[in-house]
Amino acid sequence: MAKAFASQADLAEKQVSFDRLSENAYAYTAEGDPNSGVVIGDDGVMVIDAQATPAMAEDVIRHIRRVTDKPIKYVVLSHYHAVRVLGASAYKAQEIIASRATHEMIRERGKEDMASEIGRFPRLFRGAEAIPGLTWPTLTFDRELTVWMGTLEVRLIHVGAGHTRGDTIVWLPAQKVLFSGDLVEFNAGIYTGDAHLQEWPATLEKLRALAPERLVPGRGPALATAADSLAAIDFTRDFVRALYAGAREGVAAGKNLKQVYEDARRTLDPVYARYPIYEHCMPFDVARAFDEASGIANPRIWTAERDREMWKSLEI
Secondary structure: OOOOOOOOOOOOOOOOEEEEOOOOEEEEEEOOEEEEEEEEOOOOEEEEOOOOOHHHHHHHHHHHHOOOOOOEEEEEOOOOOHHHHOOHHHHOOOEEEEEHHHHHHHHHHHHHHHHHHHHHOOOOOOOHHHOOOOOOOOEEEOOEEEEEEOOEEEEEEEOOOOOOOOOEEEEEOOOOEEEEEOOOOOOOOOOOOOOOOOOHHHHHHHHHHOOOOEEEEOOOOOEOOHHHHHHHHHHHHHHHHHHHHHHHHHHHOOOOHHHHHHHHHHHHHHHHOOOOOHHHHHHHHHHHHHHHHOOOOOOOOOOHHHHHHHHHHOOO
16 A cells, blocks of 8 residues: 655644753754744844744744743744744744845745645644745845844854755854754654755764754754764764765666665665654655756755655655
C-alpha cells in the first residue's frame, strides 16, 4: 500500500514544551514540529519563527504571556518556508525582520511555496483561512544586524546558504545562546528540499565557531549544554554530507531519481528513520540532492503539482 502523501497522515497533536535557556531566552518546541524562539529584552519581546498560521502563533503567545507582559516588538524569519512564517500577523509586531535573500525568495516563490506546504501539512495548517496572505518583511539586512533590546545585544546574522539561500541565525553573545532556524535540526528529519547542500556544511562550521552553550534548532528539542549543541550541529552535518555524497555518486553512475532514492534510504535509514518527519522529508531531500548533483544550482520551485508528481514518480 502506498504511503500517505507527505504529512497528510500526521494528524496527532504534539506535546508542546516551553523551556527557559537563559535569563532572556526561551524555546517553544513540539516533538518535531517547527520550533519558535523567544527573546525577552528590557523593553519588549522578539519571536524567532512565527509558526504556520495565526492560530498556531496564538499558542506561542499564550506561553509568552505566562512569563512576561512586555510587548512583542519583533518577529524574525530565520528563512522562508510557509510553515515557519504565515502566522506572523498574530503577533502584531512593530517589525518583521529577514535577510535580503529571504525577501528575494518570497518574491520568487512565495505563492507557490504557500500552496505546496498547505497541501503537505494539513494538521499544521488548520485554520489556514485566517492567514491574510504572504508574510513580507518590514526590515531586511544583507549580512548582519544588531538589535538592542534595552541593554541586551541580539545579533541577527545571515551566515550563508544551507537550508535555504537566506538562512538567518539569532545569537545572544553575552549568554552564548543560538537560535539556528533549520540550519540545525536535531532528533528530527532534516528537510533539504530548497537547500544548497554543497555549501551547508561550511555554513554549519560558522555556527560551531561561535561555541554556543545553548541552541534552539529548527526542529527537535532545545539543547541546554555546549556538548549537546555541538552534537546537534554534527547530526545535521552528517546527514547533509551523506545525502549529497550519495546523490553525486548515483548521478555519476547514471542512476535515475528512484534508484538514488532507494540508495539514500539504505544509507540513511539506520541512523535517521526513527525520527519525526523523516518519512515526509526524504523524497523532497533526495529530489533536491539529485538536482544539485546534476548541476542545478538554484533549487527548483516546489508547487503543489510538482510535489505530487515527484511523490508518484518514486512510487512511495
